Ligand SMILES: O=C(O)CCC(=O)C(=O)O
């Protein structure tokens with residue numbers, strides 16, 4: 001299905017795509033024309049209305065490339081990455097990516113796929129405080145108190161179809177996802193309705209479903225330094241995944257900022 005894309009450009013006649021977030025650019029645009037201060041332009045945002053109160057905001061150039069590489073190198077070296085065993089279809093197997101969890105003290109406990117990650121403090125990783133500040137500034141009104149970090153060593157690491165619909169995030173969580181390093185595909189698909197799920201899971205059932213209701217899908221290319229925000233009912237009504245990609249030969253680090261309800 002074609003995405004219903006709305007391009008939001010802050011200023012007519014400018015190429016927002018070449019203007020990274022000035023608040024996080026290491027080379028802040030110094031441009032001043034004869035005493036007249038040049039207003040920094042916010043980076044281009046693509047808003048995709050998924051329908052039914054779900055929305056995705058994609059900021060392809062959220063942060064300047066050099067700053068994004070500094071963040072990547074620092075996180076790659078300093079984060080205590082682990083690859084825990086998780087439960088998939090009743091069996092335990094290593095999660096197909098490295099992870100780490102950082103959160104405010106005293107929040108409800110995160111548990112997924114039978115695994116409860118150790119909670120690290122923001123104070124252990126000063127760079128994360130800077131990144132969090134930049135994300136908060138880009139998304140006025142947002143408040144993130146926890147962060148799940150993922151590291152994909154190459155294209156054989158992945159995240160399978162899921163929704164971040166744990167009750168601790170509430171019914172309409174905002175999740176902001178920063179991508180650093182190797183670019184990867186990110187897919188969204190509509191969750192099957194109860195009647196679709198009840199019609200079976202075999203090949204014949206899949207073929208029947210395709211005829212009856214082609215599944216809505218959206219695709220995003222998550223580049224180095226980009227930010228993708230899922231909002232509204234996206235976790236209730238949609239699933240997302242980052243599939244294996246043979247051509248992805250270098251590592252990618254992903255930071256998903258979330259708000260755990262009190
Ligand atoms: O790596 C990504 O872009 C997505 C990660 C994700 O969906 C998650 O951590 O829940």
Ligand SMILES: [Fe+2]
Nearest residue numbers: 162163164240
């Ligand atoms: Fe997710």
